[in-house]
Amino acid sequence: MATLSPQFGFSIDQLCVQECVLFFGPARFLGKMNDIKRVLSKLSEDDLKDGDDFAALNGILKHTPDGRIVTLQHTFLPSPFPKAEFEEAVNIQKLFNSLFLKVASDYDFLESTFKPVLSQDDYVRNLWEIYKDDHELGPVQSLRLSLNRSDYMLHTALSGSSLKQVEMNFIAASFGGVMERLVKLHQFRLHQLLGRHAPQLPECPSATKFGRALAHTVSEYARKCQHLPQSSLGYSEHKTPAILVVVSDCETNIFDQRSIEEAVLHANSSIPILRRTFAELAEVAGRAVVELGTSRLFVDGHEIAVIYYRTGYAPDHFNEEAWRTKLRLERSLAVKCPSVDYLLANMKLVQTALASGPTVLSRFGKGAEVEKLVGTFAKQTVLSTDFHFADAAVIDRMVAECRKDPSKFVLKPQREGGGNNIFGGRHCFSFLSDYVTTH
Template sequence: MVSPKPFPSLSSKQQDDLVYNLHHWSLGNGLVMFPPNFKSYQPVNAPVTLFPTPFPKNSFNDALRVQPLFNEIYSNISSLKNEEWLLNIISELSNFDRDFTGRLLDCYLKAKSIGITQPLSLGLFRSDYMLNSSDNQIKQIEFNTVSVSFCGLSSKVGELHSYLNKIDAYGSPDYYTEDELPISDSINEISNGLADGNYYYNKFETPEAETVVLFIIQEKERNAFDQRHLEYSLLKNHNVKSYRLQMDQIPALTKTDPITKKIYYLPTNKEISVIYYRAGYAPSDFKSDLEWNVRTDLEVTKAIKCPTLLTQLSGCKKIQQVLTEKIVLSKFLNSNEKKEYNNDDNDDDVNRVSKTFVNIYPMDESSNGLIARKLIEKNPNNFVLKPQREGGGNNIYKENIPGFLSTLKAEEFGSYILMELINPPTYENKIIRKDEIYSESIVSELGVFGTAVWNSETDEILTNKVAGYLLRSKFSTSDEGGVAAGFGCIDSIYLY
């Protein structure tokens, strides 16, 4: 097995110079975030590693190769032919998670009763992996279907590390070769996905109109520049304008034609082709009934939603758990839907996807759910307990699981899934957050972006693309890894 080269060994002066250049490049090129309690003119450099982190080339390529299959799986799950299957699972789950999953389901059922007028869906996805250190196999942590983040800053941190390498900030000329430092083109690829949505909207709805994309954002969004890079690319490369609104601003600043259901952005009176959610993935985004009503109202407009309510619901942890059964997984891969599956390791799409899975168990009263409870009693340190939530800071780890479960009613267990922990390699990289340098061992998480446009009525997948990647790292002593939540940092890959 090939081993990576060591991290650069720098003197104090060299490291100071590196940090100086890192700060200037970050501020000059938009590798920035807003700090807590920010003013609009006060961004700071995003937390990043000083050096790119090693990742095996074969494992990296495996993650890229499997992404179109995951795009296909979740496009098919979100199509109307599988609506009954999905809603049966979500309905049961909503009994345990009434305040969020249940309300998303209510929004969908209400929208369906009003009439959903747009059959096209747009998915901007991200599949997250850790490397299993014993065999260098990628293992999926989760699949994200709503508000996938850091497609903008991922490109920037790759450019940063390449720049530092080129100016010899790593101690010697070209410490890394150009091939060893791939730069994710996720800014352009994800904006291409938004442009695909705009293209198909115009093709089928309004061929002659100048349409725009609407970003739905959170109040006081600290990660605004990650999103802005997509907007700038969309305008530069496709001449498509975009605008940003919070959900509570929608009633005052948009209007929907009651007959055609086309929606317009009032300040410019432009027709909206795509509604792109960078909010709405957590209960905190719904402060009152107003936001929930807006989510329903937008769902019945003619604009293409990214994601639709069905697509957002398909990304819940319970779906990830049931997909670990090959017989279930095979239903959503068109090339494999008529095959019978067992545990044979055949080289087909179902097995290629299954290789990325670890064991995931329900926590309900089923036989597998009872097995999960016994596993927790025996050795909770092998597992993480996950609710149906996104955004970081929600999971329960290892020895904390039994105590947490003791605070729940037995009927609430079913809203969680139990996932086998992955054991990734650790590296002695350094993390810089503002002006503080932290020297601790880190672990990394690879996210691969994908885009897809599909027709939920005809099941036709119109586009299916890999759209770059993201590497995030965190201290090996930290369980959570959210960058915006303060747990991790943005990294880039050194391929070996």
């Protein structure tokens, strides 16, 4: 199911949105953009090659599909960004965390939102069946851990700039690990180019805080389970419960993940960290066992405190056996990051529903807090009246506007992981022409 969202006048490189920014007031913002362009225009090929070497030195790396280590794409310098909008993004994050906790806990809302797509989308239907089982049988684990990333664009208009949220990312939220390293590299480059006139970047301890959150969750799990008897499934030498990182067969963003693992070990070096694929965790492999009675999960003799998913956000991550494995993991006592309710709450349809107007959002809060959230919502329209939050007149108006000037819009499918959006005038026009013909 596609949603239609207007593009905005100015976008910031995704790697720099989180905290790797230069602070300037509105009057100086465009001027500083020009300053950055002038600095970059003076760089030689040797300067850029040196920059690539220093990026590798600081761990700004990735694997290629064939296993080679290469530099991760990144901006050479940080992007100027208005201070007020940056601080707004930081300050509003707790409200978003609270909002999505309420959304993930609202079975009736999620059911009414996803009901029209369950017969069409196997991926969503499989997730829903796991969530439904969890709802009917009762959750095994009440603790939740969310390591998320909120993506924004800066919308510019005659009245000034405003912050608009593109999406929230709850599963396998990338670059929290490498971002901490990139900020240090950007600061180094600024000092190299500008000397004592170099601005000071805000700190970005994203990897450190993700690592501490994981380590703290292990401690909370251990505290909750301290009354349980020792299991014969666990090896006696494994005293501390482990973190299970579920990964894909061909993982390219491994250095981002390892940065977070390193931060976990800095927080508590006794925590074992296991990296396993769905295939390695399959019941037929015999390496992952859920204990009868307690529902504790053991993998290769390690009791698992936290399951940290870095895969599982796309249909091609699963076959039938992987779905069975996913169900076993979700019904275990381990804390899931994210749990299946959060994964459903993270879907594009939910974001579109929340942005559809005050009627839906008022279900989860009222007053000034809701107004703050609404102020950051981008305009989005689902292209079907099958949904309870859809408005036929709004759909017709948006489709007509998009056909008139498709370059202003992005078509977003019900998928996570990036690379799925349709944009550019010709592509949007072609898709909508087919849509109008069909509907």
